[in-house]
Structure formats: structure tokens, C-alpha cells
Amino acid sequence: MSSVETGRITTDIPMRLDRLPWARWHWMVVIGLGTVWILDGLEVTIVGSMSDALKPNDTGLGMSSFDIGFAGAAYVAGACVGALFFGQLTDRFGRKKLFLLTLGVYTVATVATAFAPNPTWYFIARFFTGTGIGGEYAAINSAIDELIPAAYRGRVDVAINGSFWLxxxxxxxxxxxxxxxxxxDASWGWRLAFGLGGILAVGILVVRRHVPESPRWLFIHGREDEAEEIVRSIEQEVEHETGKRLSEPHDTITVRQRHSIGIGLIARTVFTLYPRRTVLCFSLFVGQAFLYNAFFFTYGDTMSEFFGVKQTGWYLAIFAACNFAGALLLSPLFDSLGRVKMITGTYVLSGVLLAVAGMSLDSLSATTLTVFGAVIFFFASAGASAAYLTASEIFPMETRALCIAFFYAIGTAAGGIAGPLLFGWLIDKGVGESDITVIAIGYYIGAALMIAGGLVEAALGVKAEGQSLESIAQPLTVES
Structure with a gap:
């Protein structure tokens, strides 16, 4: 495909999409695209609870603790690779092709995991499961932001990303x-867990087939007739549902159409035209990644090793439910109070609370530690979800999916590779010394990075609430 200019077009499509009132059609987008985060949360939590089930030779796969850790690293590596690989393809070939492909990759890989006959098969399946999930983050966030009206974009994006915790x-x-x-039976339980993920994914795939391609992507890539048809169909559906005629749009945008945008141009745009926004996203993603690993990665082991809790499922469920409640209940404020105030507030507050928890570790019980975590992550989950919202709306449309992928990969690598190495070492050291306060070091690091992310947001944050994507960051192809 050529990146040579193919024509110029003046269109009102972005403004027509942004002026729409909320309708059933938007719920279809939310369900079809957003529910995959529920799968991701299901996947990560189930795998995190399966260490003992995978170790026996007769009912499991005869895996050692190192093998289980290696499988976790394979999943993280796959997520990073998938985000970057599918992210650039999403910008080049369209949102719909990729959000169908990435869900397909996830479905096949997670079902393959359920049938794993040996550790090697399991490692490979976990890598490709991560690849599908990583690709989903890029394809889905870009599609959602380009289909949801500007007035609702913040709350929808934050709530959807927070549904991981559901x-x-x-x-x-x-x-x-x-x-x-x-x-x-022990030989079937862990396999059924993976199989359930695949069944749910097929259900989502059925709904997702009805979600259209992004009209914004279509008209920039020379397919304005398809874009016009999709938007006209949406408008007719919304007018029929509301019984009211939509207002006429008054603004237009002129773009130079291209079949594809070179990755070199994308990279130069991100790092030379928007260096402050690049620093902002880097700070937000690394901060939330370490915060979650500082607490969540150590949580299960802390409960069992230091508080003698044998069944952590109930505690983890409470913790996860508070994460989802925070993202859901606070999400409207990202549109009303604004991005900068809410991201700064949630990051700084959760960072301070985590530091306080670190200082109080020697006086906490299993119950009070869970209460601490519930309060901290009620706020932190909304802030962390807003990091994805930020990366998806403050860069030009042609770079959107790749930017999401880039910062997701950085955050995942920092939180999923460096985090477990550091915090795993702290747990072993704390257990060896019978001193729970050793893991406070991890809490302090997570707290410091989270507070720093909040301060960077206060200084460099973009007031994107209620604004069209094209006004926040003009497309690279816009006609001056």
C-alpha cells in the first residue's frame, strides 16, 4: 500500500458523531468492544490462583515455581509484542479488522491453553494469549474513542477500562x-477455567461483528463513501429512537487522504511535535503499573505468608470489586470536573494512601490491609483507566492505536517484568526475616511514582473534556 496522497476531502463526519445524544447504538459499541477487559481480568486472576493446580504431575502439568513464573513472563511479553505489532496494523488496516483479529487470537490461544499436554505447549499458548490481549488494548481504545460522542468519551473510556476488575x-x-x-476433579478444574474464557470470547465476537469501522479512519484513508453511509445509518437509528431530528453540524475539517501513514512519520510526530504529551503518558503509565504491582502483586502472598489466609479468593474479590466501583462511580467526573483535576487527584491521593499503608504494615491484619487496599484502589483504578484515555485522545488520529500500544507496552513491561522481580525479592526477604515491613519498600516506590505521575498531569495535562478528538490533536493529514 502506498502512503502517497490520494485526494483531499472536506467533511463534517467528526462533528456529526460528536453531537449525537446517547442511544442504544452506543451501548452496542460498549458491549461489543468494552467487555473484553472483563476477559482480561478473568484471565489474569484465574492464572494467578492456579500455581498449586499446575504443579502436580498427575492432575496438573508438573510445573515448578520457576515454570509458573516463566509462563507469567511469557504472557507479559506476548502482551507487549501484541500491542506494538497489532497497534501499527490497527492504524494501517483499520479498527474493525484488527479488533476482530485480536479477539480471535485470544480465543484460540486461551482454548489451546485449556488443552495443554505439557509445559512447553502451555508457555506458547500463554504467549499468544497475551499477544491477543495486548492487541486488543490498541484496537479497542482507538475504536471506542472514535465512535463515542465527545461529551461522554471520558466516562465511557474510564468505566470500560475499569471493567477489567469486574x-x-x-x-x-x-x-x-x-x-x-x-x-x-483437580485434573479438569484449571482446564475448565481457561475454557470458560474462550466461550465468553466467542459470545463477544458475535456482538462485535455488528460494530462498524471507525468513520474517522475511513475518510482519512480515502473511503469517505463508506464513512458517510455508516454515519447516516447511525443518525437514522438515533433519530428513530429519540423521535427528534438531529441538529445540523456547523464545523468541517479538510484532510489530505492517504491509503496509509508511514511508521517513520508517526514516530517523528509523537516525539518531536508532542514531547510534553509523550512525557505525560510515560509518567502516567509507569506510575499506575508500579502502584498495582506494589500492592496487588504482593497481596496474595502477603495474606498467606504473613496472615495465614488459606483461601484468598474472597479477599481478592472484594479488592477487585472496589476497583471496578471506583472506575464506574468516578468516571462521570472526568467529563464534568475535567481530566486534569481528576487524574491529578486520583494519582496523588492513591499514592499518599499507599505510602501510609506502607508505614502501617506492622499494625495491619488481613482485614484491615484489605480495607486499606479497597480505599486506595477505589481512586487508583479510575486514575489508571484514565491513563489509557489520555494516550488514546491526545495524539493525532493516524497515530492513535500505535501510541496506545507504545505506552501500554512500556507500562506492562515496567509493571509486569521489573515489578514482579523487585516485589518477589522483597516478599522472599520479608518471609525469611519474618518481617512484613520489608515489603513496604515496594509500597513506597509505587507511591512515589504515582504521586509523580499526578504532579506531571497537573503540569502537562490536557483539558480534553467535551472536545472533539480533532481539536485536541489535529490529524497529520489535516489541510492547513
């Missing part, structure tokens, strides 16, 4: 019967 809560509760040999 899946995590469900996964925590599912592990209780699935991993109980008195309920389900």
Missing part, C-alpha cells in the same frame, strides 16, 4: 469452586 472479581470467585477438588 472480570477479576468474577475470576476470584470462580477459582473457589474450580480449584476445589471436592467440587471438580
Amino acid at each position: 472480570g477479576a472479581a468474577g475470576g476470584s470467585l470462580l477459582t473457589i469452586p474450580l480449584l476445589d477438588p471436592n467440587v471438580i
Whole structure:
């Protein structure tokens, strides 16, 4: 495909999409695209609870603790690779092709995991499961932001990204019967857990087939007739549902159409035209990644090693439910109070609370630690979800999916690779010394990075609430 200019077009499509009132059609977009985060939360939580089930030679796969850690690293590596690989393809070939492909990759890989006959098969399946999920983050966030009206974009994006924790809560509760040999045979329980993920994914795929391609992507890539047809169909559906005629749009945008945009141009745009926004996203993603690893990665082991809790599923479910509640209940404020105030507030507050928890570790019990975590992550989950919102709306449309992928990969690598290495070492050291306060170091690091991210948002944040994507960052192809 050539990146040579193919024509110029003046269109009012972005303004027509942004002026729409909320309708059933938008719920279809939310359900079809957003529910995959529930799968991700389900996947991560179930896998995190399966260490003991995978170790026996007769009912599991005979895996060692190192093998299980390696499988986790394979999933993280796959997510990073998938985000970057599918991210650039999403910008080049369109949102719909990729959000169907990435969900397909996830579905096949997670079902393959359920049939794993040996550790090697399991490692490969976990890598490709991560690849599908990483690709989903890029394709889905870009599609959602380009289809949801400007007035609702903040709350929808934050709530959808926070739905990861709805899946995590469900996964925590599912592990209780699935991993109980008195309920389900030990050789089948962990396999059924992966199989359920695949079944849910197929259901989502059926709904997702009805979500259209992004009209914004279409008209920039020389397919304005398709874009016009999609928008006209949406308008007719909304008018029929509301019984009111939509107002006429008054603004237009002129762009130079291209079949594709070179990755070199994309990279130069991000790092030379928007260096402050690049620093902002880097700070937000690394901060939230370390915050979650500082607490969540150590949480299960802390409960079992220091507080003697044998079944952590109930505690994890409470923790996850508070994460989802925070993202859901606070999400409207990102549109009303604004991005800068809310991101700064949630990041700084959760960072301060985590530092206080670190200083109080020697006086906490399993219950009070869970309460601390519930309060901290009620605010942190909304802020962390807003990091994805920020990366998806403050860069030009042609770079959107790749920018989401780039910062997601950075955050995932920092939180999923460096984090577990550091915090795993702290847990071992704390257990060896019978001193829970050793893990406070991890809390302090997560707190410092989160507070720093909040301060960077206060200084460099973009007031994007209620604004069209094209006014926040003009397309690279815009006609001056």
C-alpha cells in the first residue's frame, strides 16, 4: 500500500458523531468492544490462583515455581509484542479488522491453553494469549474513542477500562469452586477455567461483528463513501429512537487522504511535535503499573505468608470489586470536573494512601490491609483507566492505536517484568526475616511514582473534556 496522497476531502463526519445524544447504538459499541477487559481480568486472576493446580504431575502439568513464573513472563511479553505489532496494523488496516483479529487470537490461544499436554505447549499458548490481549488494548481504545460522542468519551473510556476488575472479581470467585477438588476433579478444574474464557470470547465476537469501522479512519484513508453511509445509518437509528431530528453540524475539517501513514512519520510526530504529551503518558503509565504491582502483586502472598489466609479468593474479590466501583462511580467526573483535576487527584491521593499503608504494615491484619487496599484502589483504578484515555485522545488520529500500544507496552513491561522481580525479592526477604515491613519498600516506590505521575498531569495535562478528538490533536493529514 502506498502512503502517497490520494485526494483531499472536506467533511463534517467528526462533528456529526460528536453531537449525537446517547442511544442504544452506543451501548452496542460498549458491549461489543468494552467487555473484553472483563476477559482480561478473568484471565489474569484465574492464572494467578492456579500455581498449586499446575504443579502436580498427575492432575496438573508438573510445573515448578520457576515454570509458573516463566509462563507469567511469557504472557507479559506476548502482551507487549501484541500491542506494538497489532497497534501499527490497527492504524494501517483499520479498527474493525484488527479488533476482530485480536479477539480471535485470544480465543484460540486461551482454548489451546485449556488443552495443554505439557509445559512447553502451555508457555506458547500463554504467549499468544497475551499477544491477543495486548492487541486488543490498541484496537479497542482507538475504536471506542472514535465512535463515542465527545461529551461522554471520558466516562465511557474510564468505566470500560475499569471493567477489567469486574472480570477479576468474577475470576476470584470462580477459582473457589474450580480449584476445589471436592467440587471438580483437580485434573479438569484449571482446564475448565481457561475454557470458560474462550466461550465468553466467542459470545463477544458475535456482538462485535455488528460494530462498524471507525468513520474517522475511513475518510482519512480515502473511503469517505463508506464513512458517510455508516454515519447516516447511525443518525437514522438515533433519530428513530429519540423521535427528534438531529441538529445540523456547523464545523468541517479538510484532510489530505492517504491509503496509509508511514511508521517513520508517526514516530517523528509523537516525539518531536508532542514531547510534553509523550512525557505525560510515560509518567502516567509507569506510575499506575508500579502502584498495582506494589500492592496487588504482593497481596496474595502477603495474606498467606504473613496472615495465614488459606483461601484468598474472597479477599481478592472484594479488592477487585472496589476497583471496578471506583472506575464506574468516578468516571462521570472526568467529563464534568475535567481530566486534569481528576487524574491529578486520583494519582496523588492513591499514592499518599499507599505510602501510609506502607508505614502501617506492622499494625495491619488481613482485614484491615484489605480495607486499606479497597480505599486506595477505589481512586487508583479510575486514575489508571484514565491513563489509557489520555494516550488514546491526545495524539493525532493516524497515530492513535500505535501510541496506545507504545505506552501500554512500556507500562506492562515496567509493571509486569521489573515489578514482579523487585516485589518477589522483597516478599522472599520479608518471609525469611519474618518481617512484613520489608515489603513496604515496594509500597513506597509505587507511591512515589504515582504521586509523580499526578504532579506531571497537573503540569502537562490536557483539558480534553467535551472536545472533539480533532481539536485536541489535529490529524497529520489535516489541510492547513
